[in-house]
Amino acid sequence: MARQKAYREEEVIEKAMNLFWRNGYETTSMQMLEKEMGINKFSIYASFGNKNGVFLESLKCYKQKLNILIDTLKQSKNGVLGIKQYFYDFIEFAKENEFGKGCLVTNTANELQDGANDAIKNVLSTFTGEVKQVFADVLKQDASNNEATIEQQADFLIIAMFGLASATKVFTPTQLENYIEHTFKRL
Amino acid sequence: MARQKAYREEEVIEKAMNLFWRNGYETTSMQMLEKEMGINKFSIYASFGNKNGVFLESLKCYKQKLNILIDTLKQSKNGVLGIKQYFYDFIEFAKENEFGKGCLVTNTANELQDGANDAIKNVLSTFTGEVKQVFADVLKQDASNNEATIEQQADFLIIAMFGLASATKVFTPTQLENYIEHTFKRL
DNA sequence: CCTATTTCTAAACGATTGTTTAGAAATAAA
DNA sequence: TTTATTTCTAAACAATCGTTTAGAAATAGG
Numbered sequence: 001m002a003r004q005k006a007y008r009e010e011e012v013i014e015k016a017m018n019l020f021w022r023n024g025y026e027t028t029s030m031q032m033l034e035k036e037m038g039i040n041k042f043s044i045y046a047s048f049g050n051k052n053g054v055f056l057e058s059l060k061c062y063k064q065k066l067n068i069l070i071d072t073l074k075q076s077k078n079g080v081l082g083i084k085q086y087f088y089d090f091i092e093f094a095k096e097n098e099f100g101k102g103c104l105v106t107n108t109a110n111e112l113q114d115g116a117n118d119a120i121k122n123v124l125s126t127f128t129g130e131v132k133q134v135f136a137d138v139l140k141q142d143a144s145n146n147e148a149t150i151e152q153q154a155d156f157l158i159i160a161m162f163g164l165a166s167a168t169k170v171f172t173p174t175q176l177e178n179y180i181e182h183t184f185k186r187l
Numbered sequence: 188m189a190r191q192k193a194y195r196e197e198e199v200i201e202k203a204m205n206l207f208w209r210n211g212y213e214t215t216s217m218q219m220l221e222k223e224m225g226i227n228k229f230s231i232y233a234s235f236g237n238k239n240g241v242f243l244e245s246l247k248c249y250k251q252k253l254n255i256l257i258d259t260l261k262q263s264k265n266g267v268l269g270i271k272q273y274f275y276d277f278i279e280f281a282k283e284n285e286f287g288k289g290c291l292v293t294n295t296a297n298e299l300q301d302g303a304n305d306a307i308k309n310v311l312s313t314f315t316g317e318v319k320q321v322f323a324d325v326l327k328q329d330a331s332n333n334e335a336t337i338e339q340q341a342d343f344l345i346i347a348m349f350g351l352a353s354a355t356k357v358f359t360p361t362q363l364e365n366y367i368e369h370t371f372k373r374l
Numbered sequence: 375c376c377t378a379t380t381t382c383t384a385a386a387c388g389a390t391t392g393t394t395t396a397g398a399a400a401t402a403a404a
Numbered sequence: 405t406t407t408a409t410t411t412c413t414a415a416a417c418a419a420t421c422g423t424t425t426a427g428a429a430a431t432a433g434g
Contacts, residue, residue, distance in 0.1 A: 002409035003400040026213055027300060030392055040412060041393080051392065102297075109357050110289075110297045113214060128357075155362050156369040162357070163350015170296050170315075170349070175342050182343040186373035189379035190430040217422055227382060228423080238422065 009047050012037040017058035021104045024111050059123050062104040079141045084184045100168025132158040196234050199224040204245035208291045211298050246310050249291040266328045271371045287355025319345040
């Protein structure tokens, strides 16, 4: 063998993920990634193939971080109140300054065009489906919900969550709180 | 005087607007604008200054189109049901193929970074404020609503609308309908 | 018709994009 | 210490970005 890497891939990919999270895919250039990750373009390409590869690994990294919130939701026994708490937890998770930076997945969905990379599209739809399933499982805790209403409520909540994620980038904390309270008022 | 323009600015800006609406600001290049608007780069710069100028005019054009829906809402006498109808009207307004293309304003808000153009930022916040005010005015039709609840409901609805606009790009018509029905169920 | 003025064509501008590459620096194994 | 292999630096790649410009084409007023 020979010379050894001067960086750990899990460490630099987390820095890349934060850059994509704040700036989006297109706005984040290889030059910015070089600077933020602290390694040369050569090393980036050697480790991740290309910009798309860096992004796909960043999505994995993001999912790991979000899974902490989702696991908390899975373990909650408060039914729909657990989901409400997840909404609040997400706001904290996405907080940057006064406003938030949204969700890396929904940000990407918003930015994505029709001709976008299929691998990325797959990650996005898989991700959304998984979260919706967790919502549905939690809603099942209330035995009075039949299958059809659970499906409808889960669909409603995943779109509400999608909207909230985008809203964190533009609306004030008070407005977001107001939104969550109204969303769960009669659910 | 001398040679006359071979195009009408209101016509070409509508084509530009549709391009921005479908593709976003960054993804839309001057080359694409040239092709879609049917005029040369020179003419674009002569008429609108630069890419940002084209975009600002496109936002005005978009607002004119959306104002038709908003005027309908203003004239409705059904209280919150008028707003619900506005939500449905918007989905139709944003429809492209199976999915929608969102709202040019909210798409831009999602795409925008902190360092973005101030003129654009102003248009966005002004626009959001105006729509929220229309929501509030309509909610006042129900005399049982006091000022505080009107403010809260208007805030809730503007975020719900913001989320719906983004959601049209990703979720199916059935899911969107489900979302609207749940949103207005107990309002 | 001539001239002044404007629009249009088409090429080029410098900067930046994502990606590649040649060669120096480093290090494990012989 | 030499050698083989890998990482790293730094420069360059072609393509595209938004923008500018020189000159041809067109036309209203003299």
